[in-house]
Amino acid sequence: MSTDLDPLAGQRPAPRPHDFSKPFWDGAREGKLLLQYDPVAGRHQFYPRPVSVFSGRRELEWRAACGKGTVYTYTVSHKAPPPFKNVSPFVIATVELPEGVRIMTNLINCPPDRVRIGMAVRLAWVKAGDMNFPVFEPDP
């Protein structure tokens, strides 16, 4: 199957950040996966929000994730919406981080028949437009 625009090859639409999520994307530029942390609740949260989902407070810190994770669930996508077209089957996974949050993203360097729930994965980066976008890959 020909691949006109491959979601795994860095040809992705750029994310459109909000003002309150800008630190996440600034961190991504430096290769850091930043999570919001509520120091009162002692818990991380993801995706970025204007308040703590635990307490409603706005006193949130940004802390870098360690970059490890495990696959909570996955799907092998045989189609992708525009601007992607003619994709080969690719993997989308929900990755659980030891920081206590989950991220939905692609698994790269991972043939679809290799992915398993519970599989150890590690952080990697690809380009989305001119921005760094976090993905994961098998952690050998």
Place this chain on the structure above:
Amino acid sequence: MNDRGIAIIGCHETRIELKSGRHVYDLAGEAMAGAIAHAGIDKSEIDGLAVSSCFSDAGNPFYSIVLASYLGLELDWCQITDLGGASACANVARAAAAIRAGLCDTVLVLAADAQSSENKGAIGAFRSEFQYPMGIMGPPGYFGLLSRRYDHQYGLDLKALGKLAVTQRNHALMNHNACDKLRRPLTVEEYLASPMISDPIRMLDCVMVCDGASAFVVTTTARARELGARRMVHPVGYGERVNHLEAEQCPDITQVGHSAAGARAFKAAGLTPAQIQSFHPYDDFLIAIVLQLEHLGFCGIGHGCRFVMEHDLSWRGDLPLNTGGGQISAGQAGLAGGAHNLAEALRQLFGEAGERQVKRRDNALVTGIGWIPYGRNWGSSTVLILEAAQ
């Protein structure tokens, strides 16, 4: 709610069509005209409107007022509900609450969308930030993630999903409102062989987006009697859960909000799942039916597929299910899709379901689902229990 003080006295569903080219206001007009004729009332009786939001006029921040104007409605209460496919059931409850609060007397509950002809939706939010760049194929992608996890925890019986697909398709064959393209027989083998969209979600797991509208007339039972209403169904229990387990950052994504919404609705109605005579669950994907069977208490958690295999879910079975074909086999009228399940439940309770009329029609259970949040199952869950008037 179970004092039977509120009554639904008429309803109308348009035909569900793919790319009809019709405007959402025209679909809404057809639904309203049909509903007031069915109720046998004059339009001037309507002093309240509860409408579902839609994709096709989504750019209009004054949608409900503008729509009311096109329909020639002068109102004392006007409400738009944006719980997606959960909005139709939600609006019956909102209408009942508004009537009981003395804000109005007779409400038109309306759901219309022409999403397959015109879609002005621009959801944005975290989707344009974290989801679109990964190339996920919309709802089938999210339900692929959900189905894979369900399979891991409990085992997903594809034959059970195939049986649901075929049961609903057989019902659509008897429903003249169902989308023409879907009104052809289906086998379990064809379900299993349908193209993979987002493994394990196949094409025949999914709804097809169409155009259509439904309208319902809700008033007090006392007013219904004064108006000489020829038919009456009472909403007797309702529950709603928005953003189930929201603060949990690593929830079990097979846990859905219908557990909470269902418990509230059954308690209000004084009924148990075993007493439900027909079940009309919101069906954007087949697995959503399995999860709702479990979380509403028809069976244990993880036993949904077994329940499907052990029961006759056809219109003449022990638990008739989505006897109009559901949205998967009748078509999903955009954000008005959830009103299809409600319209079919009412047709059954009114005794107007024609050749697919269920025998036991004292009550029916209808549900709604709307919105897909980040990394979970669905954002809104509604449960509505209806009883035919004695």
